[in-house]
Amino acid sequence: MIILLHFKGQPGILTQVGQLHGLQAIFLNTTMPEPIAPDLDEVEFYYYGIVQCPRLVARSSTHVWVHRQNPNNTRSRFYPELPYSLYPKTLHTVGRHPLLHQLWNDAGSSLRIQILQAINGIDWTSVDFLRVGHNGEYQITLMVAVRPGTLTWNYGHTVALRCKSILDEHGIHDVPCEILEAVLHFRVEGKPKNYPTVDSEVETGSDPTTLQLFSGPVSTKDEYKSHRIKDLTDRLGTQIATSQFNNVPISSTKGLYLSIRPACPGDDPQVVALTCRHLMIDSETKGAQKYQKSLPFKEVIQMDRHTYMSHLYHFEKESESYSTSGHESSEGDQTHAAASTADLGDNAMVLAHAMRPFMDASSRVFGRLLYSPEFSVAFTIGSDFSEFTWLRDWALIELLPKSHQAALSSIQNIVYLGTENSIRDCMSRNGEQYQRRLMDLRTSLITNGELKLQRVAVPMEEIFTSPETENVHKSGLLVGKYGASGQLSFGLGNTLKSVVRHIVTSERGRETKLISEEWAIISTTMNHSRHWAENHRQDSFAWVGDFGSCVWDTQGRPAGIITAGSSGSQHAIDGHITYAQPLERLLKDITLDGFDVELV
Structure with a gap:
């Protein structure tokens, strides 16, 4: 009996080495094919079609990557250097995979612990399980993101193979x-170093009239x-900023109104x-320490200076154009002198006149920061007794009555979504498999371009339940x-949790790494830009300035608050994955910090 054994050595040599337990052992000297680093095209275009087209570092799969050409597409004459003839890839949520879920x-499972240990030596930013592919062919993939320029292919390939072997060891x-x-x-991004900022408590100037939100x-x-x-209203989705950063492009979105039950019966609830x-x-x-109202207060304004002046500029330009065309109406003349935000209409001249008195940031203060916990991860025991961590990244803004046209007790969680045409257009850019559900949302819950949210949050179990x-x-x-x-945009929440690594830098340059569970959301809205030869490119679910926005389902139930996003470019304002914290988790944490809150 002859046994052929393979070993690594000089290629092409067949060596007989003798007897082994009465069996003739012959070692066949061959060389297994060495893995080959991806070429520049694969690095740059492996994820072509995905927002910001992240660069590939390494992969565990051994198939040869080829240019998947779409014969129906031709290179654009505007951007001939881009690979418009490639089939664009898209991302999707995982779907049903019982063992992985x-x-x-x-x-606390050995799978997650070992995967995180395997990537511990690299500068990773997020770990996501998603489907990746094109033309209806999708592969569930473990996607490990690293900071650009921090990982070579050699080391990255070793890490990818190790992660793959861990999955195999667990039967996946x-x-x-x-x-x-x-x-x-x-x-x-883009706040200049040493940019002069003004704290609200020392801001100077005349005592301006207060902007009342319509x-x-x-x-x-x-x-x-x-x-x-x-942005002149009390609706959700408006642009907000602290007065300290009125002059720098660090903005966010007003997320959700909550009511704090009063400690004494008969008192009015506090709206935040x-x-x-x-x-x-x-x-x-x-710093990362807790903030509370007893500290020097921080004022929060509706619109930073750039946004406010941009709005005012467009209204003034429109009114000038309207006047020079000879269509100025007597109604415009009559309301011009008495314009106010208490009665906003569609007249650009009225709008411009109403906005001019409030260019000073101190006149646009609608609230003051009430409380925010220490910026840290919380350790929570789940229903299955597993311990997980998540980032305590929330803040409560106390609303000021003088800055709102309506009584605070009557304010509701209403999201302005756009005009009827813009809503219809956005919904039409989602796949046919989603359009019926979106149409039901539009016909049953959206009135005058607005969606009134329910007073109950989507349960955590519903967010992360494995689908059938x-x-x-x-x-x-x-x-x-x-x-x-x-x-406005739409997306699917992934039922497999993402793990994100936040790096927080202190004033002295010290870095703190915080690892947190997040809810990943993938866009279902497609980009129909005329600049793309391929008309079915996946859009981003959220842009950077959307952080703080409320995420809601097709029943109008608030589900979470957007906290971050992942992008292939350092300076991009959009990305391929959006991360949110489930609202039910946030509400429980707010309650544990002493605020008895409920949705308004």
């Missing part, structure tokens, strides 16, 4: 591992104008707005959001 969603053989470059975005519907059919008028802590407090200069279907298009909670930057 059972193991990965358990923070159909999931490869890919490592890509992506940054974790918290807010708009409480009625936005009465215009002009899509672009409507989004500007919306919920947003992200990191958008209100700069940890680099103010293999259909990726039905594998997660269908949600929407309206953000100050990205406006």
Whole structure:
């Protein structure tokens, strides 16, 4: 009996080495094919079609990557250097994979522990399980994101193979591992070093009239104008900022109104707005400690200076154009002298006149920061007794009565979504498998372009429950959001949890690494830009300025607050994955900190 054994040595040599337990052992000297680093095309275009096209570092799969050419597409004459003839890839939620859901969603499982140990030596930013593919062919993939320029292919390939072997050891053989470059975005980049900021308590100037936020519907059919008028209202989705950063592009979105039950019977409840802590407090200069009202107060304004002046500029330009065309009406003359935000209409001249008195940031203060916990991770015991961590990134803004047209007790969680035409257009850019559900939302819950949210949050169990279907298009909670930057969009929430690594830098340059569970949301809205030869490119669910926005489902139930996003570019304002914290988790944490809150 002859046994042929393979060993690594000089190629092409067959060596007989003698007898082994009475059996003739012959070693066949061959060489297994060495893995080959991806070429520049694969690095740059492996994820072509995905927002910001992240760069590939390494992958565990061994198939040869080829240019998947779409014969129906040709290179654009405007951008001939881009690979428009490639089939674009898209991301989808995982769908049903019982073993993966059972193991990965358990923070104490050996699968998650070993995967995090395997990537401990690299500068990673997020770990996500998603489907990746094109032309209806999708592969569940472990996607490990690293900060750009921090990982070589050699080391990255070793890490990818190790992660793949861990999956195999747990009986998960159909999931490869890919490592890509992506940054974790918290807010708009670009705040200059040593930029002069003014704390609200020392801001000087005359005593300006206070801007009163309008409480009625936005009465215009002009899509672009409507989004500007919306920022003069008390609706959710408006652009907000602290007065300290009035002059720098660090903005966020008003997320949700909560009511704090009074301690004494008969007292009125206190109304607050919920947003992200990191958008209100700069940890680099103010630290990560708890903020409470007893400290020097922080004022929160409706619109930073750039946004406010941009809105005013467009209204004035429109009114000038209207006047020079000879269409100025007597109604405009009559209301021009007495214009106020208490009665907003569609007249650009009225709007411009109403806005001029409030260019000073101190006149646009609608609330003061009431409380925010220490910027840290919380350790929570789940229903299955597993311990997991998540980032305590929330802040409460106390509303000021003088800054609102309506009584605070009557304010509701109403999201302005846009004009009828813009809502219809956005919904039409989602796949047919989603359009019926979105149509039901539009006909049953949206009135005058507004959605009134329910007073009950989507339960955590519903967000992360493994679906009963293999259909990726039905594998997660269908949600929407309206953000100050990205406006209206729709997406699917992934039922497999993501793990995100936040790096917080202190004023002295010390880095603190915080690892947190997050809820990943993938866009179902497609980009129909005329600049793309391929008309079915996946859009981003949220832009950087949308952080703090409320995410809601097709029943109008608030589900979460957007906290961050992952993008292949350091300076991008959009990305391929949006992260949110489930609202039920946030409400429980707010209650544990002593605030008896409920949705208004």
